[in-house]
């Protein structure tokens with residue numbers, strides 16, 4: 001392997017420690033803790049794990065966590081009433097509704113009901129619009145985490161050619177917007193892109209957010225490219241394994257021979273998502289309580 005490893009786990013730990021420091025000074029200034037409300041509807045096991053780890057991380061860094069678990073058959077109106085209550089609650093700075101919601105609930109309607117200034121996931125159209133027009137707002141946690149790793153590794157990104165593979169609202173599109181804001185030349189590739197390997201070969205930076213195990217091969221990469229692998233895919237277990245291995249959207253073994261730097265899976269982008277959620281919540285708390293926070297503090 002010739003590529004340098006981009007250690008998201010270490011970066012996320014440092015960010016969380018910084019958030020904890022600022023959370024303590026926030027509590028002194030505001031006379032209350034910063035607060036994150038997490039809403040879970042239904043009993044999807046993966047969502048339960050995510051919600052539990054978000055709650056644990058929130059209290060570990062000195063913020064207040066408010067968990068709202070609702071049954072699977074909760075009516076949309078009931079959820080909307082809860083969101084309205086959280087919007088009005090001064091102890092709640094950030095609201096996160098764990099997705100996916102059960103099929104009888106309109107996700108867009110629920111996300112639209114969250115106060116944009118408490119929308120720490122950055123999914124509300126007001127925040128999507130703010131990002132697209134260069135205004136301050138909340139940016140989705142996973143792509144913001146990817147950008148932090150890229151800037152830490154490469155410094156100034158301006159003029160670099162980037163290929164983002166995937167055009168989801170949660171990762172691909174906001175990732176492309178963030179990189180455009182950094183003055184990169186951005187190509188968004190997706191399931192209908194023709195000759196993907198050829199498109200990827202142009203890139204100084206490749207961000208893979210596809211959800212297909214080990215799809216991007218080393219032979220697709222420009223030598224020295226920086227590779228950010230957002231994918232989290234569990235392979236079927238092989239003999240002797242209880243659970244299959246976790247892999248990304250990039251074939252790590254071949255990519256690491258060609259890339260200049262690469263994020264591993266696990267331990268790359270994954271840990272950044274919660275760390276950025278905590279960061280966004282603390283930023284929201286400062287804004288809501290009108291407590292100053294230095295511009296590039298977090």
Ligand code: NAD
Nearest residue numbers: 142166167168171190191209210211230231232269270273
């Ligand atoms: P998604 O399914 O919403 O979007 C996938 C995108 O990939 C689509 O835009 C589609 O056009 C594109 N695509 C599908 N097949 C393709 C192909 N053959 N060639 C090129 N493009 C193709 O997924 P998502 O929510 O954006 O997530 C992507 C991956 O990132 C998943 O593995 C997910 O688990 C992971 N993820 C990780 C984190 C994290 O915290 N690390 C957060 C969110 C998502």
